[in-house]
Amino acid sequence: xxGWMGKFRxxxxxxxxxxxxxxxxxxxxxxxDPKGYGADQSLYLIILSTVIMLFxxxxxxxxxTIVLIRYxxxxxxxxxxxxxxxxxxxxETVWTIIPIILLLIIAVPTIxxxxxxxxxxxxxDSLNVEVTGNQYWWHFNYEGQEIQTSQDLYVPVGExxxxxxxxxxxxxxxxxxxISGKMDxxxxxxxxxxxxxxxxxxxxxxxxxxxxxxxxxxxxxVIAVSQEEFDQWVEDMQNVNPEAEPESTVAQxxxxxxxxxxxxxxxxxxxSPAQIGPNLTNFGDRSTLAGVxxxxxxxxxxxxxxxxxxxxxxxxxxxxxxxxxxxxGKIAEYLMQxxxxxxxxxxxxxE
Amino acid sequence: xxxxxxxKRGFGEVLWDYLTTVDHKKIAHLxxxxxxxxxxxxGLEAMAIRIQLIQPENDFVSAGFYNELLTMHxxxxxxxxxxxxxxxxxxxxxxxxxxxxxxxxxxxxxLGLWLFILGGILLNCSWFLGGAPDAGWTSYxxxxxxxxxxxxxxxxxxxxxxxxxxxIAGINFLVTIINMRxxxxxxxxxxxxxxxxxxxxxxxxxxxxxLTIGLFLLMFDRMFGSAFFDVGLGGNSIIWQHLFWIFGHxxxxxxxxxxxxxxxxxxxxxxxxxxxxxxxxxFATILxxxxxxxxxxxxxxxxxLGPVANSIFAIATMAIAVPTGIKIFNWLATMWGGxxxxxxxxxxxxxxxxxxxxxxxxxxxxxxxxADYQYHDTYFVVAHFHYVIVGGTIFGIFAGLHYWWxxxxxxxxxxxxxxxxxxxxLIGFHLTFFIQHFLGLMGMPxxxxxxxxxxxxxxxxxxxxxxxxxxxxxxxxxxxxxxxTAVKGEKAVDDPWDGRTLEWTIASPPPHYNFKQAPxxxxxxxxxxxxxxxxxxxxxAEPLDDIHMPNSSFLPxxxxxxxxxxxxxxxxxxxxxxxxxxxxGGMAMTLACMLIRSLKDDHGYHIPKVxxxxxxx
Numbered sequence: 009x010x011g012w013m014g015k016f017r018x019x020x021x022x023x024x025x026x027x028x029x030x031x032x033x034x035x036x037x038x039x040x041d042p043k044g045y046g047a048d049q050s051l052y053l054i055i056l057s058t059v060i061m062l063f064x065x066x067x068x069x070x071x072x073t074i075v076l077i078r079y080x081x082x083x084x085x086x087x088x089x090x091x092x093x094x095x096x097x098x099x100e101t102v103w104t105i106i107p108i109i110l111l112l113i114i115a116v117p118t119i120x121x122x123x124x125x126x127x128x129x130x131x132x133d134s135l136n137v138e139v140t141g142n143q144y145w146w147h148f149n150y151e152g153q154e155i156q157t158s159q160d161l162y163v164p165v166g167e168x169x170x171x172x173x174x175x176x177x178x179x180x181x182x183x184x185x186x187i188s189g190k191m192d193x194x195x196x197x198x199x200x201x202x203x204x205x206x207x208x209x210x211x212x213x214x215x216x217x218x219x220x221x222x223x224x225x226x227x228x229x230v231i232a233v234s235q236e237e238f239d240q241w242v243e244d245m246q247n248v249n250p251e252a253e254p255e256s257t258v259a260q261x262x263x264x265x266x267x268x269x270x271x272x273x274x275x276x277x278x279x280s281p282a283q284i285g286p287n288l289t290n291f292g293d294r295s296t297l298a299g300v301x302x303x304x305x306x307x308x309x310x311x312x313x314x315x316x317x318x319x320x321x322x323x324x325x326x327x328x329x330x331x332x333x334x335x336x337g338k339i340a341e342y343l344m345q346x347x348x349x350x351x352x353x354x355x356x357x358x359e
Numbered sequence: 360x361x362x363x364x365x366x367k368r369g370f371g372e373v374l375w376d377y378l379t380t381v382d383h384k385k386i387a388h389l390x391x392x393x394x395x396x397x398x399x400x401x402g403l404e405a406m407a408i409r410i411q412l413i414q415p416e417n418d419f420v421s422a423g424f425y426n427e428l429l430t431m432h433x434x435x436x437x438x439x440x441x442x443x444x445x446x447x448x449x450x451x452x453x454x455x456x457x458x459x460x461x462x463x464x465x466x467x468x469x470l471g472l473w474l475f476i477l478g479g480i481l482l483n484c485s486w487f488l489g490g491a492p493d494a495g496w497t498s499y500x501x502x503x504x505x506x507x508x509x510x511x512x513x514x515x516x517x518x519x520x521x522x523x524x525x526x527i528a529g530i531n532f533l534v535t536i537i538n539m540r541x542x543x544x545x546x547x548x549x550x551x552x553x554x555x556x557x558x559x560x561x562x563x564x565x566x567x568x569x570l571t572i573g574l575f576l577l578m579f580d581r582m583f584g585s586a587f588f589d590v591g592l593g594g595n596s597i598i599w600q601h602l603f604w605i606f607g608h609x610x611x612x613x614x615x616x617x618x619x620x621x622x623x624x625x626x627x628x629x630x631x632x633x634x635x636x637x638x639x640x641x642f643a644t645i646l647x648x649x650x651x652x653x654x655x656x657x658x659x660x661x662x663x664l665g666p667v668a669n670s671i672f673a674i675a676t677m678a679i680a681v682p683t684g685i686k687i688f689n690w691l692a693t694m695w696g697g698x699x700x701x702x703x704x705x706x707x708x709x710x711x712x713x714x715x716x717x718x719x720x721x722x723x724x725x726x727x728x729x730a731d732y733q734y735h736d737t738y739f740v741v742a743h744f745h746y747v748i749v750g751g752t753i754f755g756i757f758a759g760l761h762y763w764w765x766x767x768x769x770x771x772x773x774x775x776x777x778x779x780x781x782x783x784x785l786i787g788f789h790l791t792f793f794i795q796h797f798l799g800l801m802g803m804p805x806x807x808x809x810x811x812x813x814x815x816x817x818x819x820x821x822x823x824x825x826x827x828x829x830x831x832x833x834x835x836x837x838x839x840x841x842x843x844t845a846v847k848g849e850k851a852v853d854d855p856w857d858g859r860t861l862e863w864t865i866a867s868p869p870p871h872y873n874f875k876q877a878p879x880x881x882x883x884x885x886x887x888x889x890x891x892x893x894x895x896x897x898x899x900a901e902p903l904d905d906i907h908m909p910n911s912s913f914l915p916x917x918x919x920x921x922x923x924x925x926x927x928x929x930x931x932x933x934x935x936x937x938x939x940x941x942x943x944g945g946m947a948m949t950l951a952c953m954l955i956r957s958l959k960d961d962h963g964y965h966i967p968k969v970x971x972x973x974x975x976x
Contacts, residue, residue, distance in 0.1 A: 121729040199662075
């Protein structure tokens with residue numbers, strides 16, 4: 009009986025371990041294959057609590073199986089009346105005390121990790137990024153660096169990056185599963201957390217708090233690069249001249265169309281702070297268009313012609329004069345050449 | 360029921376009877392049909408959601424419509440299906456289990472029912488009047504305040520009316536159980552379903568006012584220009600979350616505790632044993648209810664409350680696992696050494712134990728704060744609460760329906776079809792939701808209208824959708840079963856399951872006065888005591904005498920219709936001046952009915968002793 013139980017537990021554990029080790033899902037997204045400190049802490053607690061709880065489940069299932077096999081009504085038992093048992097103090101105490109001990113085993117590391125991840129003591133000497141959640145895109149302001157980006161967050165690998173987060177409209181939630189757990193982005197108070205990527209890579213981030221029709225399309229990327237590459241990126245971004253004339257004539261026409269159509273009343277290029285629409289300084293370097301589409305000129309033209317078809321409920325629809333496909337193409341040409349840095353998602357290794 | 364019942368009655372007569380009834384057994388039927396209808400509606404919404412998610416970037420429904428579907432699925436299932444179906448069972452069974460002739464306030468019982476039905480209809484009218492609510496069943500502000508159209512207004516008014524009905528029903532059961540127990544039925548002799556109903560009613564009494572206040576604040580913000588939740592004007596949008604979850608977390612226990620009671624009764628009856636550790640079960644129930652009020656902020660671990668608050672709420676949440684564990688082991692111990700009969704009702708109870716244990720274990724996992732940073736608002740949580748609410752409450756409702764159907768309708772549900780429903784639903788359920796634990800950890804947040812290609816989420820979602828079809832099939836078989844039973848079902852005897860409690864001592868279905876004479880209760884499981892002592896039935900506690908019965912009344916229906924009309928008035932006064940006619944007209948109608956009720960003496964009527972004696976012959 010005891011050996012059988014031991015085997016059952018071993019199998020359950022093995023099954024769980026194989027699930028974790030085989031790393032379900034895409035490595036840029038899954039919480040089961042952590043590439044950052046916060047995600048590491050979470051996975052440790054996920055495994056610990058799963059193992060303990062599977063142990064409890066195993067015991068329940070063993071008793072359950074025995075009961076069903078042994079005490080099911082059999083032929084010839086029609087008149088059998090079982091003993092009417094009141095209860096059993098010892099048994100009931102046992103199944104009160106043991107769960108309390110098991111819960112303590114989970115509770116202690118949980119609280120330690122909770123305080124650990126809320127520790128902000130090193131924030132003043134580290135890189136701080138102001139994160140603003142908007143329907144349905146993300147704005148990043150590198151505090152003290154005069155760098156503004158949208159959708160792509162570049163961070164140096166191995167460093168703690170402190171995020172100071174607020175929303176400009178409704179509640180969002182910042183979540184990059186493979187680096188860290190999530191934190192809500194509220195309109196009234198600044199929430200803070202830190203992320204620390206342990207490996208270079210492009211990590212997929214998602215909005216986890218229901219925020220409207222395009223909630224499921226509010227993706228962003230965290231791009232972890234080496235410290236040298238990050239320094240290079242910072243320098244490149246700081247040297248951007250928002251007034252610079254594009255090289256090709258098509259792009260030049262695009263630039264003037266961009267200005268004529270008042271795109272700048274919502275968007276910004278350069279180090280202006282968050283506006284109604286995303287900052288487009290390094291648009292051509294982005295990994296995706298609007299967080300979800302491949303970054304190609306065709307898709308961008310479609311987007312400019314009809315943003316609604318790609319992201320329902322976004323605030324761009326209907327807020328600028330109608331443009332022809334030809335004009336949209338020129339604007340797209342202009343935006344696509346906004347590539348201020350050599351450091352792009354490709355620099356992070358995997359894409 | 361002398362000559363009237365034996366004659367065939369016309370449709371109009373039956374309709375009028377049900378519109379005016381104050382009989383708890385007929386009100387139980389109405390809760391069952393109302394709740395059942397909304398259960399099917401919520402199920403259709405669920406199927407649309409799963410079809411949309413059958414493949415990446417599907418376009419079966421639009422983003423806006425999808426949000427309406429998910430909001431209405433949650434709202435409908437919680438407020439308009441699960442709770443009313445539980446009320447159906449409570450109404451059908453509680454007065455019988457405690458040996459009473461009716462609930463304490465029959466008129467209020469009817470009012471609570473009609474408020475639920477008309478509130479539910481008002482909520483669903485939104486589908487036809489420019490769009491259903493689309494801010495999630497939790498309606499988090501500021502999204503719900505800024506949501507365009509009238510969808511969220513219907514949510515606010517519909518739930519306010521339905522919620523008033525629930526509060527009334529809760530108070531009614533509380534008073535009934537305190538005051539109407541048969542002689543000898545002390546608190547510690549009450550069946551577990553009565554106990555859990557009692558505790559649940561207490562939860563309703565304390566939890567629903569929080570929802571009422573929250574809905575009022577939201578209503579004022581949306582319709583009358585206040586700014587409770589508007590950050591720009593000094594409000595705070597997080598307050599909604601606190602109010603909602605101070606209601607919402609106990610709501611989870613409002614749903615699950617009655618199911619625990621149902622399973623306790625069914626497991627004891629079908630194992631031929633008294634409930635193991637009865638006292639522990641009662642105290643575990645009370646403890647769960649108490650702790651249920653202490654843990655609301657575990658829905659808000661990622662809101663930014665800070666590590667101290669998060670830790671306290673994590674520990675409090677984990678503590679709930681202890682009394683819940685006690686219950687699970689006591690059920691197992693009840694079956695241990697017993698003689699287990701497996702019928703459809705027992706199958707649901709047996710399916711419940713592993714399913715709910717899994718839901719409970721993910722509950723502890725979710726309580727572990729830092730782990731929750733990954734689970735929160737993902738499909739892991741979707742899986743967790745479906746394991747608890749479907750694996751607990753819905754299994755409990757199905758178990759209770761199969762168990763008490765003979766008592767409610769005088770016919771036994773077809774066993775074969777009952778078992779087919781169970782197996783398809785159980786397999787479909789695990790197929791749908793087990794995989795969602797992994798989907799969540801693989802990066803799929805909840806309430807996603809589409810998931811993108813190439814993110815490793817395709818297979819899991821496909822399996823989940825296939826499972827949903829199995830569940831739908833199971834429910835369809837159940838419907839066929841109900842129709843089949845109504846037409847050709849086997850007539851039920853008084854005590855078809857060899858039961859242990861008072862409801863099995865009277866006819867199936869019971870006469871409208873329930874007990875001719877109040878029974879004398881000599882211990883836990885009174886019928887069982889009499890059976891083991893070789894007596895056929897429970898000894899009466901009083902001589903046969905005239906029975907006092909309440910009169911039927913049309914007022915509860917009219918009062919609810921008044922509020923229903925006023926609901927439209929509140930919603931449309933924002934756009935149109937004429938809506939004030941509806942607003943004031945509706946309110947006037949309700950108030951007039953209340954006035955009539957207050958001024959008109961209604962003493963009810965008596966069933967004379969002679970007639971009762973004649974029936975016995």
